[in-house]
Each structure stands twice: as C-alpha cells, then as structure tokens.
Amino acid sequence: MGKSQKKRSMRRHNPMRVPDSHLAKGLASASASSSKGEAILPIIQKLDSVDTADRKWACVAVSNLIHNDPSTRRLLQSKNIVGALITRLSDSEEEVVVEAAGSLRNLCIDGGFDICAEMFNKNILAPLKTFIPKISSTLSQYLASPKNAPENAQKLVYEFADNVITILWCLSETSNKALNAINQISLVPFLMSFLASRGQLPISTTTSAAQCLYVLTDENPSIINEVRTNAEYTTCLLGVVRSEDTAPKSNGKEKDNSDPRASAFRVLCCGILRNVSPIPPPSIAATVDLDRDVIIPNLEPVLTSIDLQEASQAAHHALENQEPIPQVENLSPKNAPKSDHKTPSELELERLETRLRTVQLALEILTGMCATLPDPEIFNGAGNDEEGLQDGNQDDEGMDDAQDIDMDESTSTPAAPPPAFFTTLVTSLLKLIQPTPLSLPPVEAPSPHPPTTSVLGAIHVSALECLNNIFLSMATSLSGRPSGLAAENGSAVFDAVWSALGAVGTDISGPGQERRRDVWETGVGVLWGVGNVWKGALAPTAEQVQVLIQYCNASTDIGVRVKAIGTLECLAQHPQSIEANKTISSFLLSLLPPSATPPTATEPLLQAASALIDIYSDETLPYDTNFRQGHYLDALVRSTEGIRRAVRGIDRKKERELRVRGEEVRDNLVAFIQYRRGLRL
Template identity: 65%
Template sequence: MGKSQKKRQMRRHNPMRVPDSHLPKGLAAALASTSKEEAILPIIQKMDSPDAAERKWACVAVSNLIQNDPSTRRLLQGKNVVGSLITRLTDSEEEVVVEAGGALRNLCIDGGYDICAEMYNKNILTPLKTFIPKISVTLAQFLENPKNAPENVHNIMYEFADNVITILWCLSETSNKALNAINQISLVPFLMSFLGARDKLPISTVASAAHCLYVLTDDNYPAIQEVRSNGAYTACLLSVARPDENQKANGKGKAPSDDREVTLQVLCAGILKNISPIPPPSVAALADIDNEVVLPTIQLILSSISLPEINSRAEELIAQEIAMPDLKNLSIKGSPKSDHKSPAEIELAQIERKLRTVQLSLEILTGVCATLPDPEPVVDEGGDEDENEDEEMEDDDAEMAEDDAPAPTTSTTIHLPPFVPSLLGLIQPTELTFPPFLDAISPHPPTTSAIVAVHIAALECLNNIFLALATSLQAQQAGPSSADATIGRDIWTKIWAALEAVGTEVNCPGQGRRKDMWEVAVGVLWGIAVVWKGAIVPEDSQVNLLIQLCNVTSDPSLKVKCIGTLECLAQYRESIESNKLISQYLLSLVPSPVNSPGPSVEPHLQAVSALIDIFSDEMSPYDINFRQSGYLDELVGSVESVRKAIRGIDKKHERDLRRRGEEVRDNLVAFIEYRRGLQL
C-alpha cells in the first residue's frame, strides 16, 4: 500500500461544488433534467448581440443560471457557452469582458475538470495572458495613488483580477499540458505582488492569488524554483504563515476577523511546505517549516472545528431558506435574476469556505504525516534499523511488510500525533454528508460536497500516519507494546463506526462519494491492522464486508488493500474460525489450473503472500486450519500457475510488479519446502 500522494489529476484544490456524476450523460438528458430550457436560448442569442448591454446581460445570466444547477450547466455547455464566453473576453466593452470573466470563473468552480479542459482546448489562455500585464500596471497605479480612481473602479479591477487568477488556478489542475502552458506565462511575480500588498487589497483577491500559487508549487519544479530562490518571496510567505507566539505557546489565540485570513495563512504554510527545503540566505531557511509553521497552524484549525455543530447550523439555515420567498424570482421580467444573497445564503457560503479551509489543511497535513517521527523503542534487543527506510517511504507502491520479514524483536511504545483524535472526529458522517437515496440531491449540495471532502481528506491523513508507523515498525523489527493494544482497537472501532454510517449502497445514483470513502478507509484499516497485528479481534461482519468489497470491486489496488487487511486479521491467535474463513477465501484467489488470475495479477500475488505470512508460524493455534484443510497440497498445485501468471507481467511497463511477483514465487517455493520439512 502506498501513501496518499498529491496527484494533480485529483483536482483536490478545485472541487466540483455540485457533483453531477449521478446525472445521465448527453444533451438530451440535460434537457430532461432541467426546468430552465426556455431561459437558455435567449442567453445564447444575446451573447453575440450588437448591443453591449445585451451581451453583458447574457454573461451575467450564465452565472446566475448555473449556480448549484449541474443540469442547466451541462445544457449551456452543450450550446457552446464556453466558446461564446471566451470570445467575449476580447469584447470591445470592458464591462462585458469583466462579466464574461466572472461567468467563466464560476463555470470553472461549479463545473470542474471537464469545463476546464474545454476552456483550455478552446484557447482561453491567449486572452488571459494579455490581462496579466494590464492588471499589474493598474494594480501598481492604484497602490501608488489610491485616490486617483473611484472606489467602485478599484472594486471592479480587484474582482476581475480575482476571476482571472481563479481561472488560471483551476486550469493549472486540468492537465500537465495546461500546467506547462501556464508555466510559460511566469505567473509567480504577478501572484506574489498581491501577497506583498495584502494589507491594501481585498482579502478575497489575495487569497485567490495564494491559492493559485499553492497549486502551481504543487510538484511543479519551475514554480517551486522561482519562489524558493527569491528571499523576498519566502520571507513574505513566512510572515503570513507563521502563527504568533501566543498561538505557538498554547495552541490558542485570537482568531482572525475574516475566515479568509485563516485560509490565506494555511495556503502560505502549504506553499512553504511545497517549496521546502528553502536555501539560505532567506530568513525562511532558518525555520522548521513542518514543526514551526505547518503543524501549529493546522492543529489550531482542527481543534476548532466540529462537524456536528456545522451540520446542525447548516440545517437551520437551509430550513430558513426554504421558508423564505425566493427573492431571485422577483426580478423584472427579461432581466437576469438578482445576485442578492439572503443572510442565510451568506452564512452558508461562509460555512462552505470554512470547510474548504479545513479540507485544504488536511491535504497539507497528509504530506506531513508521511514523514512522522519514528516510535520510540522501549527494549532494544539488537534489531538493526533498515537503512533503506527513507527510500521505502518515498515509494508510491511501498509494501506494508516483506514476506520474509523476521518476527518483531523489540517492544515499542507508539506515540500517535496529537491531532489523531481530531481526525477520527472528522471522518464521522453527518446528516448532510451524502445526498438522500431517493433523489440523489442534497438539500444544499455545496455543503454536502465540502463535508464529504473533509471526511476523505481526514482519512487520507490517517492512511499516511499508519503507513508511516507500519513502515517504521518493520524497519525496527518491532511491534507495539501490549499497553498499546487498547489504543489500536479503539481506533479500529471508530473507523468502522464511520463506515457503518457510510453504508454499503455505494453504487446508487448520486452516491459515488460513499464509494470514495470506502476506498480510502480500507487503506486506513490495513495500516491499523499492520501496526497492531495480532491485537485486532476479527468480527465476522467486518470480515465478510471486506471479502464482499474485494469481490465486487474492479480496482486492483482496492483488492490488495482488502487482502492485506484480511491477512492481518487472520493472525489474531484466538480466532481460529475467523482464520479459517479468511484463509479459505485467500486460497480461492491463488492462481491455480482452474483459477486464472486474469489481467490484474497483483491481488492474486498478494493472496499468495498473505497465506505465507499467516502460516509462517506453525506453533500458532490457528495453524490447525493449514494442516487439517490440506492447504499445503493446494499451494503445491498452484506453483506452476503462479509462475505462469508472473511470466505474463510485462517486464518493460510493470517492472516493479514483475520483480515483486518473482519474490512471491521464490517465497512460495521456499515456504512449501519449509512446511514439507516440518512433516506436520
């Protein structure tokens, strides 16, 4: 099992606010699922009107119609609204350009990957590039002589800059092709100019600049190097990100007046994490970024968030919205709906923003959790530390345990990070986590989307925590002390409590995020099971669910996680019947003359490896299952099929898996000889 990695294609920083995976594909389906078909045609017609007022009206109408409405968004997309809006970015009227930028920005945020890809393919970068120097010049003029232009002119410029930056940030996560094109624009000085003048600019625009820079420095060397090598940039970022002394001392402190200030602080901490290590002579080079900047900032946020409280308040606000007349529908006929927001809508937007900041914090923390300090051994009986531990931690496909790893020789006290209890609280579903089963539409989709994103990000943190612990224990040839067993079982119970609330109906329309939670959570279960191997009591219901999930999923990685977890559960010494259930299932996955592994060999290799590990100790109480059920004969009969499956692995494209398969084959042959020699 590998770490939860930062993968650009996941678009974690540009979440689709209203997921539409439950909707049928195609224009006809979009027409059937929206009540706004009649409003679409006038918008498309007026987008090319000779009257600038009508072109502006059309741009504004797009923003209003797509809000929390994926069906209408898809319908507009089918009518080439993206191409029309990109054309309007070169309109002769500035007001039309501004509104077109706002509509495209909203499409990016509400539509996600598909629309961003369409924008890139339709060459949106060409007009966007021309705006960068113009905005820079205007910004410099405003900062130098703020009274030379009315306040409303300032606000329009800042809002337009925000829109342009947000589009670029979203496009940066669309594909490597789009990212490489954006690298050519050299955005770093432009974005840093907003951070440098943050005290004089709207916080929303500065936060957007920081978010764009955070995305650009996420595993993207050109941007990383440009920021890292500029001492003024890193000093600026550090001044925003570092908590004050009061916060560092006791974990408390006065909260910023605007939640976007918290977001800005987290983003700057994340940027510093992305570009570390920072070379001297920058003042940031002297700071321990993880321990002095990232962790204090994030721990403060995690300790102040309560999803049950947020859920309760959101439900109250949703009820208020339902009870109020829809002011947006009271607009004058023929004009776009009003963008006026009620107090309830404003507070719901603040809740969503707060949840997205928590999600962002958790994503940064996921990277930190992959390199947590080792547990401290209590008794050392001479086990050598694995010199390749660091290399294994960097391998995406690092295995939890080697087949021939020796039994633990050291008892270790495991010191879990202080934020683990907060993470366990953040994975528990609330009433708004998932849409209702009947209509697959949440009463407030943005809140639902943000809450479940927090759950998944917290699970990814836990995944890396327990992977790091498992790898460290393996390197030390150590196991947890007996006093830690209760901690492990308590964490295990809380993970399962969350999964029970998620439920198993993951393939229903609109319920895809339930499946996402299961996929990440099984990795967490595997990590816990490895760390506390032999201490987790296998419950039949949990074992059967893992077997069921392994059978129904088509994802080889998830199958491997299920098998790895079952392997550890089978080694609870007192559960002979559970061991029998698990081992018989694993044996059914072993390649044999009547059981071809098909195209995905890795899960079957994992099953072979698991059986070797489970029955490597012939003195265990459950070894009776191996002897009485004739497992040795079945493994002997599988050797040639295992060899054949391994020969089918492409050496060129799956080199690591081929090497892993050859190790499993050799271990299987050695294991058979060993068991034969015992003559039991």
C-alpha cells in the first residue's frame, strides 16, 4: 500500500483548470471548433501596430478570446501568440506591458503546463527578472509615502505585480528545469515583502505572493532553507496565521475579512510554515507545535466552511443568469474591456472558485500531515465531535451511513468513543468526496463551467488522498485500529466511499475523463486501507466484488491493479461471506501461472499470491470449505514454478524492494503449501 504523493498538477490554484483532452488535436480541428477564428488575424496584426492603443487592445483581446475557450487558445498558440506577447513585455509603453503580462497570466491559468513550457522555452524569464527590482522599488516608494503616490499608478503596479508573480508561480510548476531557473532569481525576499506589508496592499496581490511562495517551498530544498533560517520570515508567517485580523486590503483602501481570499491567504501561510518545518531557533515559530497549535485549528474549520452541493447549485444559478460576454469583433481599440474584465456573474463564480480552492488547499496540507497516524491529541477539541456528525446537509445518498461513524449509543454496554480525529476529520472528508452535478464533465462533452468542475473534482481527489493516508497509517501502525472503532464504523466509511465511486460511474476510459479515473484510482486505495483496518469485519456485496474484479481486469496501471487485489483480499476474509470468498479466490487464482493468459504483471501477481495465503491461513474459518472443495492447494502447487521465475526476473539493483517482496512471497507460498499439506484436510 502506497501513500498518496503530492502532485504538482493537483497543487494548483488555477493552472490547468480542466483537461481539454476530449478535444481533437491539431490546427485544423482547432480552426474548425473555434467560433472566433475570424477575429484572430486582426489581433495578431495589431500586436505589432505602431499605434499604442492598437497594441494595448490586441493584448486585451487575447484574454477575452481565450476565456474558457481551449479551441481558440490553441488556434492562437499556432499563430505564436506566446512569442508575440513576450515581445510586448519589452514594449516602450507601460500600459501595453501591463496588459501583455495580464494576457500571459491568463494563458498560464487557462492553458496549463503545455503553454507554460512554451513560455519558458521562449525565454519569458528574461523580461520577468528585470521587472522584479522595478516593482520592489516602486512599491517601497508607495508604502513609504502613500499619500504622494497617484491611486491609478498604485493600482497599475499592484495589478502588474500580481500578473508577474502568478506567471512565475505557474512556471515553477512546469518542470524541474523551470523551477531551477526560478530558484536563481532570489524571489524569497521579493515575495516575503508582500506578506510583511499585507495590511497596506491589495489582497489579490498578497495572496498571489503567498501562493507562489507556497509552491516554491514544496520539496524545494534551497528555498525551504532560505525561509526556514530567516527568523523574520517565519515570525511573519506565524503572525499571519495566529492573528484574528490578517486580511490584506481588498481594494487598496480597507480590509475585508469577508473576502474569500482572506481565508485562502491564511491557509497558504499555514502551508508555507508546514513546508519549511521544522523551524530552528531563534524564530518564535521554533517554540510552537505547528501541527497542534497552528495547522489544525486553522484548517479543520475550512473543511466545513462550504457545502459542495450548495456550491454546485450556486454555480448553476450564476451560469443561468450570466450576462453576455462582449464580442471582441464588435469592439474598437477605444472601447475595449480590460484583460481582467468580468461580469457580475463571472465575479460570483470566481469568488465561489476561490472558496473551493481554499478547501482543496487545506486538504492537500492535511494529506501530508496524515501520512503518519494522526496524534489523537492534535485533533481533540478541533471540531464538534458528535454534534458535528449530526449537522450539515445529509441529502447526499452516500452520507446516510457516513453519519453513523459515531458509536451506537443504544447498545447496553457503553463503548469507548472513536478518537477525536476520526469523528471530526474523517466525517468531514467523507462529505467532501461525494460528487455534485458539476463535479465531473459529462462523458465526451465539456463541462458547462470548467473552472468549477475542475476544483470540485480536485476536492474529491484530495479528500480521498487524505483518507487514504489516514487509513494506511492506521493499518500499518503498531497499534493498529484505535480503540473505539467498531465494525459499524468501518462499514460506514466503506459504504460512503463506495457510494462516491458509484456516483462517479464506471465510464472512466473516455477522453476528458481523467478526473473520474483519478477518483477511482485514489478511491480504491482508500477501500484497501479501510479493508485492512477492519479486515474480516466488512461484509461484501456481490456487486462490489464484481465491479472490483472488472476494474482490476480493465486497468493497465500496475499500482491500480494491486490496490484492487488488496481490497478484494480484505473483503474475502469476512467469515460468513462464503460465496463472495469463492468468487474472489477464483479470480485471484486465475491471475497466477500457469492459468493467467496473458501472464500477470509481477506486482499484481505477487499481491494475488500473498492474498490467497492470507485468506486461507486459518483453516477453521467457515469459508475454508472453498479452499478444500475447489482444490486450491493443487492450483497453488502448479503456480509455484511460475512465481519463482517471476521473482528471479526482478532486477536486484533496479527494483530492490520489489525483489525482497517477491522473495518473501515465494518463501511464504512454499511454507503455506507445506502447512496445508500437513493438515491433510
């Protein structure tokens, strides 16, 4: 069982909002599917116009054309729009530079990794590096003498800084090559200056700086060390998450704690602190138990701060009332919206997305914490325990059982309550994995609002990753299942996860359905973890067994197949489920040599052999009749030589751990066969 690994593609606030792999590739298909092809050429031409107004208009037009329109974006890419906009970053007119940066920022956000890689390869870092000292100098002047700085000039610099920081953040997630280049720019003092002056700066700019620093401190030793060893930096970060009044200015004039970006800002600072921990003296942060006193108190409330079903309904409502987007072809350079022009409905959708992205971010931070079994003390008092299990929207079909995680109080003998982390954190996570009508794009069709679909899907996957780490840690810890967790608790969790997978559906192989596959791949890992914690206590249904078998057979991913086999192994050990045991064991035997045609890959093969040993290690269980009547011992004997060959084929140097695992399974199989023969049953 492997822990969920943090993925840069999943860490993102906006970039790569939604995969567009369901769209046909190539210039011809982009031209055919884009409704704005005729507007492309005038824009490209005006980018090189001698008239400043034309150049500014062209930069703005790019942002409006690509808005949730991947076909037009691809068409623009084919015309070297990235190169043309990078050239405009060296324009003689300041407003053109600002608008070009805004369009490049939006291309990063909507285009994802491919377009970021193109920007890096076309040397966008060269002009960006020159902007950083200029922005720092100008901001210092404004902060020192705010009354002497024209408001329009301040706004221009804040927006420009936001655009530059966002591009750098997106590029840092593109590749290790890009990250290494950005590491050389010395961004930490620049970014920390925004956090230190948060009370005087717009919240959007400050939050972007925090997001960039959060990404740069993610498993990036040089940046981590730079932040960790600077007491001023870590004290500033701790001050953000401990203060009741951390909201930067919402519009450059006054603070607004109701702005969802204020919560995002605090969560990002929690993430930065955890990325750089442990923090050494003399920083005051070195004296604080970050997980217990900082991270959990700030993050657990975020998980319950929004109901996903209600969020989906709110997004639908905003879409139904959406105002028409200005048509670029009907606008003149003198009558054009800015690159960040948004209608009221779009602003509402953006606020909703920010709230949802904050939940996703909190989940990602907690996933790292849950890689080891959570200390019950950390979570004590962090939620409402039993009360928290009863409130919230229980309309979700999959949550009918999830609220039964708490112990049954009707039993005659009082039982120890589940650990606090279980009743607070796990219950919240089970609510967050249940899909909404907007969570996933329709099969072979785009989402009605890709950004909302992307973030909802990301929340489901992140919540599943967090659950996966919790139950993996519980299953592998020395203490095993914590006291107070009865069989009913395991069934409630298993059923809630299964319900979520059922709502996602099994049609996960089509183009554009990457998120559905992510949910299934992570979800089956959670089922395996739950099965291990409550092994022998989960009664499988015939449908669950058949779906898992079909999923295992259909998958080409070795890790996924191992997870499915591991889950089936746990379900097969329910003593009274004799028929399910027979179905599962027959499937596992079919994976062994010489039965398997084509041969089973080595890791699933070893998992299947190990599973059969574990399932039938106790001949007194009711389902052992299947082993005897089905002549499973003979089948295992026939498979021995094939398993030996598979183990010998594992390279000791390249796959040392797998080789050790293989030798262990091989030896166990030989010993198991001898043991069963000795029983003479």
